[in-house]
Amino acid sequence: MSGKLALNPVLVARARELAARAAAPVVELAQAHTTVSVERAVLRLAGLTGTDPVTGDGPEQDRVPWVNRVVDAVRDQVGLESGVALPVWHALTSGAAGSLPELAEQVGAGTARFAVPTDPEPAREAARAAVAAGIAWIDANRARRDELVTTLGDPPRRPWIYLIVATGDIHEDIPQAQAAARAGADVIAVIRSTGQSLLDYVPEGATRTGYAGTYATQENFRLMRAALDDVSRELGRYVRLTNYASGLCMPEIAVLAGLERLDMMLNDAMYGILFRDINPRRTFVDQRFSRMVHARAGIVINTGEDNYLTTADAVDEAHTVTVSQLLNERLAHEAGLEDWQLGLGHAFEIDPDRPESFRLELAHALLARGLFPDAPLKWMPPTKHMTGDVFRGYLLDGFFNLAGVLTGQGILLVGMMTEAVVTPWLSDRDLALRNVRYVLDAAGNLAEDFHPQPGGFIDRRAHTVLAEAVDLLERIADHPQGLIQAIADGTFGITRRSPDGGKGLDGVVRLAPDAYNPALELLEGVRV
Numbered sequence: 001m002s003g004k005l006a007l008n009p010v011l012v013a014r015a016r017e018l019a020a021r022a023a024a025p026v027v028e029l030a031q032a033h034t035t036v037s038v039e040r041a042v043l044r045l046a047g048l049t050g051t052d053p054v055t056g057d058g059p060e061q062d063r064v065p066w067v068n069r070v071v072d073a074v075r076d077q078v079g080l081e082s083g084v085a086l087p088v089w090h091a092l093t094s095g096a097a098g099s100l101p102e103l104a105e106q107v108g109a110g111t112a113r114f115a116v117p118t119d120p121e122p123a124r125e126a127a128r129a130a131v132a133a134g135i136a137w138i139d140a141n142r143a144r145r146d147e148l149v150t151t152l153g154d155p156p157r158r159p160w161i162y163l164i165v166a167t168g169d170i171h172e173d174i175p176q177a178q179a180a181a182r183a184g185a186d187v188i189a190v191i192r193s194t195g196q197s198l199l200d201y202v203p204e205g206a207t208r209t210g211y212a213g214t215y216a217t218q219e220n221f222r223l224m225r226a227a228l229d230d231v232s233r234e235l236g237r238y239v240r241l242t243n244y245a246s247g248l249c250m251p252e253i254a255v256l257a258g259l260e261r262l263d264m265m266l267n268d269a270m271y272g273i274l275f276r277d278i279n280p281r282r283t284f285v286d287q288r289f290s291r292m293v294h295a296r297a298g299i300v301i302n303t304g305e306d307n308y309l310t311t312a313d314a315v316d317e318a319h320t321v322t323v324s325q326l327l328n329e330r331l332a333h334e335a336g337l338e339d340w341q342l343g344l345g346h347a348f349e350i351d352p353d354r355p356e357s358f359r360l361e362l363a364h365a366l367l368a369r370g371l372f373p374d375a376p377l378k379w380m381p382p383t384k385h386m387t388g389d390v391f392r393g394y395l396l397d398g399f400f401n402l403a404g405v406l407t408g409q410g411i412l413l414v415g416m417m418t419e420a421v422v423t424p425w426l427s428d429r430d431l432a433l434r435n436v437r438y439v440l441d442a443a444g445n446l447a448e449d450f451h452p453q454p455g456g457f458i459d460r461r462a463h464t465v466l467a468e469a470v471d472l473l474e475r476i477a478d479h480p481q482g483l484i485q486a487i488a489d490g491t492f493g494i495t496r497r498s499p500d501g502g503k504g505l506d507g508v509v510r511l512a513p514d515a516y517n518p519a520l521e522l523l524e525g526v527r528v
Contacts, residue, residue: 004407005370005462006454011470012371018473019326025482026269027334029281030288034517036075036200036507038289039084040067041251042519044259045134046127048100049218051204052108066104067252068201073107077114081512085127087114093122100130116514124516131518135296138258142298145238145261148229152238155186157444159379159404159412161436162242163429166191168210170220174227179426181231181239183433187264187411189242190224192216197247197276198503202256212423216243216253221260240264242302245290246272248282248504254290258297264343264411265294269331270324271304273487273502274495280484282504288335292523295336302411303328306347306380308493314349318364319468320492321346325368326473327483329375336523339374343411347380348400356457358399363461365407366452370462379404381415393417394435401439406450412436 044067051063074080074087088103091114097103106112117123155161163185165176177188193210196203206223207215214220221243228239240263245254250267257265269287272278294301305321305328312320325344332342346368350357368377381400386393397415404412414432416424424432452458476486481499490496 004366004450004452005459007367007370007466008463011466015322015326015371015466015470015473016330018470018477019323019330021477022473022483022486023327023330023334026284026484027288027331030285032511033281033285034080034083034509034511034515035251035282035285035504036068036071036080036509037249037251037286038517039071039074039080040065040249041255041289041293042083042085042127042131042517043067043070043088043100044252044255045519046100046130047134048104049204050101050104052104063204065201065204066101066107069107070104073112074114075509078116080509081515082116083511083515083517085131085518086116086120086123086514086516089123089127089130090115090117090120093126120514120516124518127516128518128521132522134255134259135519135522138255138293138297141258141261142296145263145298148232149238152232152236155237157440158376159409160186160240160376161433162187162189162378162411162413163433164189164191164413166210166213168193168212168214169208170206170214170223171208173214174224176426177224178227178231180429180433181228181235183430184437185239185414185433186237187240187242188224188228189264190214190216190220192244197244197272197278200248200504200507202249202252216256218256218260221256221262225261242266245294245301246304247276248272248278248286248507250283250286250290251293254293254297254299257299258293262299264300264302266304267291267294267301268304268345269328270487270492271307273497274493275304275307277497277502279502279505279508280487280497280499281508282502285508287331289520291332291335291337292520295338295341296523298341300341300343300376301332301337302343302378303345305345306349306378307345309347309349310384311493311495314347314351314364315354315360317494318465319472321364322367322371322465322469323472323476324492325372326469329372339372340376342372342375343378344368344372344375345378345380348382348396348403349380349384352382352385352396358403359457360461361399361403362407362452363458364465365403365409366458367462367465369408371466376410378411378413379407379409380413381419383419386417386419388421390417390421393419394431397432398435398439401436402443405439405443406447408447
């Protein structure tokens with residue numbers, strides 16, 4: 001599909017060079033800082049789980065996890081400038097506690113005492129061994145996924161059909177997910193409970209009380225993965241599981257996804273900033289660590305450029321989608337992700353009443369495919385222009401499915417004709433899957449015959465968007481404050497976010513020269 005448009009190779013190379021320059025300052029920012037969630041992720045890799053039983057008698061998801069209590073205690077006593085590993089494993093190697101859970105109980109009782117050791121080597125070695133065990137578990141899960149894909153097989157065709165379920169109750173989600181797989185879904189996404197991205201802790205246990213979604217917890221991940229493994233064996237193809245590594249706990253959720261063998265995670269460099277008002281500095285530090293975990297786990301990330309087109313015009317601002325895709329690619333590569341792991345996002349969101357709207361959609365989709373030929377692009381269905389007319393909506397979804405087939409998208413999210421009307425019923429999902437299956441069966445090989453005319457409408461439009469993207473990247477790369485200032489100026493999704501505003505800035509800490517993070521050491525393969 002990469003040959004469908006004859007993109008100017010000089011212009012493409014220039015776009016990537018500028019994206020690297022624009023991304024460099026936020027990479028340096030991430031390398032120089034840590035966050036409370038990064039430090040909690042270190043403890044999760046070392047095996048610390050559970051919640052403090054004295055924090056109340058309410059639902060489990062309202063209790064404070066041990067990882068939060070320990071990190072908060074270290075921060076209160078000695079600060080996080082050196083990281084959590086040295087103080088915690090100094091306490092363990094000096095005999096103050098016999099295990100991480102015992103140390104956590106001392107924190108709960110108010111008796112734990114932390115210090116940064118003058119001789120850090122014993123604590124370093126102990127921390128490294130503990131975290132290495134967690135990473136070894138992630139490695140084993142990656143190998144297990146490869147084994148299952150080899151044994152059971154992948155879906156017989158692309159794009160993969162991606163379908164959302166989420167009732168709020170994990171035990172209701174499971175039969176719905178299995179039914180969706182039997183009806184043809186290749187990827188099941190369990191959407192998160194409303195507002196979870198703004199919680200600065202990860203709920204614990206199996207949950208049944210989510211609103212408009214289900215809490216992302218380690219136990220919920222485990223239950224759904226086991227259920228999809230069962231239906232995978234039944235169907236003779238590996239069914240993939242998606243959740244959301246975004247928000248204030250991005251690093252921790254990435255770790256939990258690796259520990260429970262999830263296959264895809266929503267993970268965008270700027271989504272939390274723009275659409276959840278999370279502080280930019282917090283987001284860029286957290287996303288780098290989380291993507292390093294995803295790279296190690298063999299997880300495919302899905303980025304969120306489609307969201308820009310729900311707030312901005314899909315034609316006038318098309319170039320901002322391309323810019324974001326290039327920035328997401330650069331930041332992902334820097335964190336160790338490979339092209340096959342980059343589910344870069346875009347969407348079918350042009351006003352259908354606009355003349356030539358379908359041709360414009362094809363141009364934008366072909367541009368993304370041409371720029372990222374080895375990435376499994378994630379193609380999102382129409383939402384903003386769904387009016388409640390289910391017949392019109394069903395037709396739009398059919399055109400969306402056809403565009404995905406013609407332009408070689410890798411992951412096709414199933415559109416619902418009841419979008420903006422009700423939460424889809426099972427019958428709605430069944431009809432939507434029939435729509436996808438019809439298009440794939442009827443037109444699945446039509447891309448072989450689809451060659452836009454050089455210099456024609458589609459070709460010209462794609463080159464216009466690329467040129468506009470390069471112009472914008474030049475402005476971002478040349479600006480003294482770069483990408484963070486571009487976000488403040490409302491460049492993406494016409495949403496302005498201040499560098500010092502938003503949620504979570506108080507959880508960002510500049511690292512001291514003696515800082516030690518065993519997870520970074522193991523993930524990067526160098527001593528830090």
